[in-house]
Amino acid sequence: MSPDTRPDPDKLLALVRHDGGEGVPRRGRLKVFFGASAGVGKTYAMLSEARLRLRDGVDVVSGVIEHHGRRETQALMEGIPVLPMLEIDHRGIRLTEFDLDGVLARRPGLVLVDEFAHTNAPGSRHPKRWQDVEELLDNGIDVYTTLNVQHLESVNDQVARLTGVWVRETVPDTIFEAADDIALVDIPSDELLKRLADGKVYVAEGANTRAAENFFKKSNLLVLREMALRRTAERVDAQSDELNAAMGQNEAQLGHKIMLLIGPDPLSTRLIRHAKRMAARGRAPWFAVYLQSDRHETLNEKSRARVEQYLRLAENLGAQVVRLSGAQPARDILTYARQNGFTRIMVGHRRIRWWLKPFRTAFAQQLIENSDGIEISVINGDVAPYSVTENVASSLRPFIARPIDYGVASAAVALATLAGLPFRDKTPSDNLTMLYLTAVVIVAARLGLGPSVVASILSVPAFNFFFAEPYYTFNFYDSYYYITFVFMLVTSLVVGSLTARLSRHARQVSERERETQILYGLTRALSSVRGVDRICEVAISHLSAPYNLAVSLFVDSPEGLGCIPKSAGPEDMKEMSAVRWVATNTQMAGRDTDTLPSASGLYLPLQAENETLGVMGLTPNGNGRRFTGSEILQFETFASLVAGALQRARRSDEAERSKVESENERLRNVLLSSLSHDLRTPLTVMNGSVSLLLKMRKELPRKAMDELTGLWGQLIRLQKFVGNLLNMAAITSGKMTLNFQPYMIQEIIGAALSQVQSTKENRQLRTQIVGNLPMVQIDGGLVEQVFVNLLENAFQHTASDGEIVITAERDADRLRIRISDNGAGLKTGDEARIFEQFQTAQTLSSDRAGGTGLGLAICRGIVQAHGGMIYARNNSDKTGASFIFTLPIVPEMPKEIL
Known part of the structure; x- marks a missing residue:
């Protein structure tokens, strides 16, 4: 296989892994049981597979299952835990909905959520059930769900023209396409009609006749079945392309780039769905473009709201939204298309009234005449754009x-x-x-x-x-x-x-200049201040007045989210729940969004370098005000600037602390090295003098001998402490040199045991060697010191008749050594702290004085210098603690050399 055709390992890994990569939380898997219409058996198939997963030991729970009284479906639910539904009080009526928070608290391995396109009751966190599923997936919970093809947003208009029924509950195609598995549940149309006649297909009460006559016609069911099969086939094709691209075979070259022009005309919805289907068939990227010309100023609030609604619909279907400004629409659109490599422009067209034809050229005609090689696709409107009243009002709008x-x-x-x-x-x-x-x-x-x-x-x-x-x-x-x-x-x-x-x-240019000035002023002000409080004050002062907002910033800290200014913190629990949700999920929520839309404020995450630093809250002073899409884009830009400033402030503080700690460490090492060198000589002299006196035991009284023996013991201890100081200074300064040689670990253990024989008292020392151990590449003297320090540490925290076990075994290319005792163990949180300098572990069962706090720190330094690691933990039987470290094994010599 040549280098040009080798599979891309990163792409292959991205196809099979779901943990998000190192440091990224695992995302749950979504499986959609997909059918042409109600009654094909999607819920039945979902429950059947869920029972198999339950039998395999997966923690499966039922979040919401719509069995509609069918006995076969209810029988499959037996044995599957059912989570209680959430009751919501809406205008005095008790409604039951899927309990999202209950599932997040329960955290099962797999949750069953029927009716993917369901609309939630008012007051729910999300308006749609598919958004609840998205939050479950973001929290690492797998989901099984069901969906009919008529609920896909891109075919909504086709289904309406086919059946005469507009399906109001839809799911964006991007959510469907992002599912990990699509299981097509299909039965012949005649069998489905028979099921309908037998009453096995759920329809609204009293609507059986109308449903059978209108929706459940055989011709309609055949077309719906074709749609479902085609979407499933497109899904398989897309997965095949991804796999081929990862394998380096026939990677798709995107030759088309589609631009869709959005306007306030209701024809835009038809254009959007048509563009989505065209982009899916051609596997081409597509962009929804809105040109905000001076005509935008003449639009009423209803028309502007329609534009935002259409742009959001296009974004949900997978389009990238672009907003342009210009005075000459046709010229500006074509210039942008040429500069960005678009190959096709899709535009709607309505016939111009006969009395305006001499004075006006259709916009589509202007694009065609000046396209110069760009393909122009025109969709003609076959219905009136508005009601008569709204049409007249739209025409007279400039004169009002x-x-x-x-x-x-x-x-x-x-x-x-x-x-x-x-x-x-x-x-x-x-x-x-x-x-x-x-x-x-x-x-x-x-x-x-x-x-x-x-x-x-x-x-x-x-x-x-x-x-x-x-x-x-x-x-x-x-x-x-x-x-x-x-x-x-x-x-x-x-x-x-x-x-x-x-x-x-x-006025439009002036408004753009005003926005630019606000952005420039905020950027300049943020770059000139330091400290979190000052950054927040600058952001609040620059955003409050121009947009007539109450701005509050919730900055992450060790104590939690703290509001700046404190007086601006919302007292309403609904607002605080929105703040906490944004901080947890790093997505905007609140006013004019799809998450907690009933909140008074709009809340955006302050995120920089994939790290959430807090939340920015924007509450309009006028309760009736709505945020437009362009305003939300501006607010996201402002949030990004504030997050960047907070990140710089945090990095600056960390650098300052690191500098201070580094300087303190350097001074401490100098002090330790100087002190230990200055103490070593007099201690050696004193030790020699006391040793000489002890040899004269016959010439000295018994009491003097006892005092000299105690003094000699303390001098030995002090010399060991000074030696530890020197070792610690060498480790922290990086001046420790290692003499690597191959050793049998049994030799090192034996030498260490001989050193501690005099201090072990009645404690039992046992050694366990697991298997045939290879040689290790180490500095024998330093590793022996590690064993001695760990054994002496075990002596200090076990009773005089306790037991200490040394275990050595191979672990891949490492040797793992464990020193376990049966003492009182470690306190929670001490596992890492005890390896710091001058830290000692205080146990509940021992009141003996601990060591100097340098022995374990020296062990860590020596082990890390050997390329190993060391850690401590309590034993599984809750008796005593274990200290584990690893050492590198000598690589095997090739047989040719041997």
Whole structure:
């Protein structure tokens, strides 16, 4: 196999692993039992497989199963633990729903959740059940669920045209496509109709006849079955492509890139689903683009809300959402398409009314004429875009203004008239038309298109009445005034319209500049301050006033999430539950989202470098205000900036602490080294003198001999302490040199045991050698010191008649040594702390004085210098503790060398 065709190990690993990689929590597996319609046996198949998993020892629980009274299904539920449903009080009515928190607290291995597309009751954490399943998967819980093909979002319109029924409960295709397993549950259409006739298919009460006549027609069922088979086949194809790509075979080259244009027209929903199906068939990336031109300013709130709804629908179906700004839609769209390599643009088209055709070119036609090689797909609308009332209101929207604005427009015409009266007899009357034109321009720039049209219309009779002879009548002598009046009206209307459009564009640019200034100001301010409190103060001050928000920051700390400012912390439990959910799941929640939408504020995670640092809460001061999609994108950008600043502050604090600790460590090592060297010489002299006196035992009284013997013991202990200081200084300074030689570990153990014979008292020392042990590559003297220190530590924490066992065995390419005692064991939390310098373990059963706190630290340093590891833990029988360390084994010599 050549290097170019070898499988990519990372891609192969990504296909089979579910633990998310090192340091990433495991994600649960999702299996969808997929069918063409109700009654094919999805729940039955799911329960049958769940019973097999239960028999294999998997912790299976039933979260929600809709058996609809069918005995066969109820029989399969026997033996499977059932979790209680959650009761929700909604307007005095008790509703039962799937208990998400109950499952998270129970944490089973596998949970059964029927009806994937179900809509939850108001007050639930998520509006849809599939969102509950997503949270379960994020917490590492496997899920089995059921789904019909008509509940897939991308085929929603096709099913409606086929059956005449709009399915309101849908699941985004991206969720379906991300499932780990799809099990197609299929039966012939005739058998399904027979099941319906036998009453084995659940439909709403009293709706059997209508369901059989409309939805459950054989022709409909055949098409639905074809849809389900095709989606399953597309799923298999996608998995095959992933496997081929990982194996380095026929990796798909994406030759197409689709752009979908979104607008407020309801035709956009049809476009979105069509684009999703086209992208799925061609396995091409697709983007939903909304051009926010000056026309956006003329949209009412309902139309703007529709745009946000369509963009969210496209995002749920897998599109990447892009928002553009521009004054010339066709040119701006094509420029963006060429710059980003799009091969196809999808756009909707509605027929222009006949009286507007001479003045307006269809947007789709503009794209086609200027596409220059880019494929333009046009979908024609075959239904009215809005109701008649909404259609008229949409057409008149640019002309709607406050009554006072029309009054100001009339006043502007009157003011232009008064300004021209002094010059009526001094200049030709045609020159005075410029005064009215100026008034129209000012009105259009300040008040918009509607008042400018009124000003244009009023200007003609005002000019006729005051400036065309005979004055103060609507008659005129010269017939050329007909032409003057017509051109005056047309010019006023055109100039007013262009000025109003330019004014809207200027306001749009001004709004973008304002957003840029806020972003720049926040970035600059955050880069100039230090400390968490100051960063939070800067963020709050820069975001509160411009957006009229109450901003609160919840920063993670060892004590938990702390609110800054403290007075801004929400007292409502619903708000705090949203904050905690965001901190745990690192996803936004709250107002205008799909998670806890009833919360008053919008909460975004402060995340940097895959680390959650806190939560930012944004609560509008006006309760009726809704956040638009563009505002939420801005808030996400601001949250990212704040998170980056908090991360820098944390890194700066850690670096400062590390610097201080490093300096302290260096000074301590210098002190230890100097002190130990200075003590070694006088201690050696004193030890020699006492030893000499002890040899004169016949010449000294008994009491003096006893005192000298005690003094000699203390000198030996002090010399050992000084030796430990020197060893510790050498380890921490990195100056310890190791003399690696091959040793049999039995030799080292024997030498260590001989050293501690004099201090073991009545304790039993046993050695267990498991199997034939190979040689180890170590510094024999230092490893012997490890054994001595660990044995002396065991002596200190066991009774004088206790038992200590040394066990040595092979573990792959390492030798594992365990020293166990039957003392009182370690306190919880002491397992790692006791290996720090000057730390001693205090047991409940021993009041003897501990050591100096250097022996175990020296053991750790020596073992780590050998490339091994050392740790401690209590014995499984809760009697005593064990200290375990590993050493490298000598590599086997090749037979040719031997």
